[in-house]
Amino acid sequence: MKWRPAQIQILAVLTAGTLLSDMAMAQESRASKVPFYTFGTTLSEQEEQLKTNPLLKRFEAARKELAKDRHRPAYHYVNPEGILNDPNGLCFWQGRWHLFYQGFPPEDPRVHWGHAVSTDLIHWRDLPYAIYPDPEDRVYSGTTFVEPGRVIAMYHGVGAGSMVATATDPLLLNWTKLGNKPVIPIPKPGEKLPYNVFDPAIWKKGDAYYSVLAGQRPVGPAGKMVRALFLFRSTDLMNWQYLHPFIENDGYGMVGDDGACPYFWPIGDKGKYILLHFSHMSGGKYLLGDYDQVHDKFIVTDGGNFNHGPMLPNGVHAPSAYPDGKGGIIAIFNINEGKADKTWGRIMTLPRRLTLDENGKLQMEPTGDIASLRTRKVTIAEQVLPPNQEVVLPAVSGNALEIHAVIDPKQSPTIELNVLRSPGREEYTRILFYRNGGFQDRSMPGKAVQYSAVSIDNSTASTLEGVRSRVPETASVLLREGEPLDLRIFVDKSIVEVFVNGRQCVAVRVYPGRTDSQGVSVLARGSTATLKTLEVWQMENLFSKQ
Template identity: 65%
Template sequence: MKNLTSLVPKYSFPDTLEEQEVALAANPLMQRLIESRASYAGDPHRPIYHYVNPEAMLNDPNGLCYWRGRWHLFYQAYPPEDPRQHWGHAVSDDLVHWRDLPYCIYPDPEDKCFSGATLVEDDRVIAMYHGTEAGNMVAVSSDPLLLNWRKVGDRAVIPMQSPDGPPLPYRVFDPCIWKKAGVYYSLSAGTKPEGPAGKPVRANFLFSSEDLENWTYLHPFVEDDAFTLVGDDGACPYFWPIGDRHILLFFSHMSGGQYLLGDYDTERDKFVVTNGGKFNFGASTPSAVHAPSATPDGKGGV
């Protein structure tokens, strides 16, 4: 069996903010990140205003959230000693000035930690993300700086394959998560073969759970989507209320960042689309808006 344990040093941190700050000041991985960031200080091509990772490269931003008075940004990071995706982590008081924190979610039992989203509850933050070669994963944290994460069930809660082998009626890929009436809901990104001549069109598949570990597939979530194109997919979804409507943000690997605006039919658990648009025009590369994110701001807005 393939050994999926990360080669990146992993540390446990205390439970209080004061003790965490002391531990971070002496942490070897933090010192490495500080030194690496300093080494790039003279690079004229490295962003100054926008956040950029302290070492190696980064990919999708994930799970932006507001927890105990601070903003937390997560992203797909590629640590130099193990360049499989881990979740990198930074924290900010104002969304402008960012402070690096240690890698927070490491692969195993998944091969790589792909994109996902977070849900903030009163006593914890829930991260749901795609773990390659495994399925969609859930991890939780409740400490002041979200340094310590525990994976629910130590396995994929929505596996990529059925236990007895028949094809699944949905795709298991980038998820997002929200809660309604005490029940957790998640979208899994993908496509369905319902375009002309069976070509793929954007799809987001809906699941529900009462305990974060056991999930039930419900159905495709979106109705009346007349705005996306044949060939689009629904990667990196974020579904949130905005005013008296709801918005679904997603990324198409063909067309780039997009949004769908509409009404959340909570009786049928369907999203009925009334409008939509793109954050950019043209192909998704080389300069498209990549993996757009949204999150509640802790004050009733998004």
């Protein structure tokens, strides 16, 4: 079926999945009711002003109040007040990492860009709201591009279009919007465009800036909508020329995906590129491939998921990313809630470093100065795991832990490690490893590769009323013949993240109802296995010192 511009549906999607029309937005004043501050241009001036900033005082009080909730994380970033949505504009500027996010201030709960800064990707310091709505109604998702003298943010302004703002100061506190109007406007009433105006990503090639806008095209089976990204070019950031759809050979998307929150950048040292994005159906995703810089096309060669089931509940949501300067990509995601909460809900994952292995497959491992959070350590010596007998580890207990476990599964088909376990097993979260239980990769002619699988099952994690369980979060992971299972598990009040052999990660939210749900156990199904070593650290609360 030939694609015709008239068939394009203009996409305006709330990150919660509710469809809204940008065109239907009320035309009253869009100026924010949140107090706005202008800061000095030197680091010393800014630091002095921040000491007495009323917003930061308010944030501090809000953190103390919300800290009373026992499901509030201790070492995963969560914003200081209100609810949180997509991370945005992650970047490294003048020796500091900056994380922006969709925040909802209490006096004006339209989306503003919240802001936090860190030197190590773990200890985050709250800063005042960075980008306020006006002329747009809400400041939605986007990315940043760092130049020698400035940081450029390009984002979707609801009711306006693609917006560009710049900052040059040390802590990125002072933002100026180009022309104070959209650089790629949404369509006028009745106007048909061959592209969607939605979440943008920005980069530079030669003397020109490039941007892709997220969206969909009706070129799937029976004219159904599939993911698309639309490429634009500009020499001055203000005037943008539409070129064409950007993605070619994409066989890794679901029908109905929409490519929101894109980020496009080189990865590794062999000329490959990665496109991170988000689906309002299936959460965080990625594509790998080649950038044809002559025709400005992204030729997809591989792809996969950061979220391995539906977006909601409890799933890994949208990415924000930035290069680490060593060939890797640093990515951070927000992760959805699993219970109704009007005061707060979504939080950030730990930052992940994404790299490629020798075969061009995506690898992922936790990054940042995680070790600085470790306090009391317990080490469990090597021991045999008898078949079908749960081994409770009485020396290990807590709900804010880092666990490093190395297990030789031998002939056991399933290894189970339980965390947040109550003494009577009324509540527990199951981490499962299925040896050779993942997909068989038959994508290469004459070659089949058998994967194992890792899964988190939170169906028994809570006895509380109103907590939603998730279909077990299950991902394939390759373990080579004779290679031990190497797990890094991060438990933090209401989130469990599991990294497997530096190649895969699964994460879910959990909400234990009992205060004694803090135990850990391990179990080998069907056959004997060996627990080679298990190290556990209690983790410091990084918010208690703010």
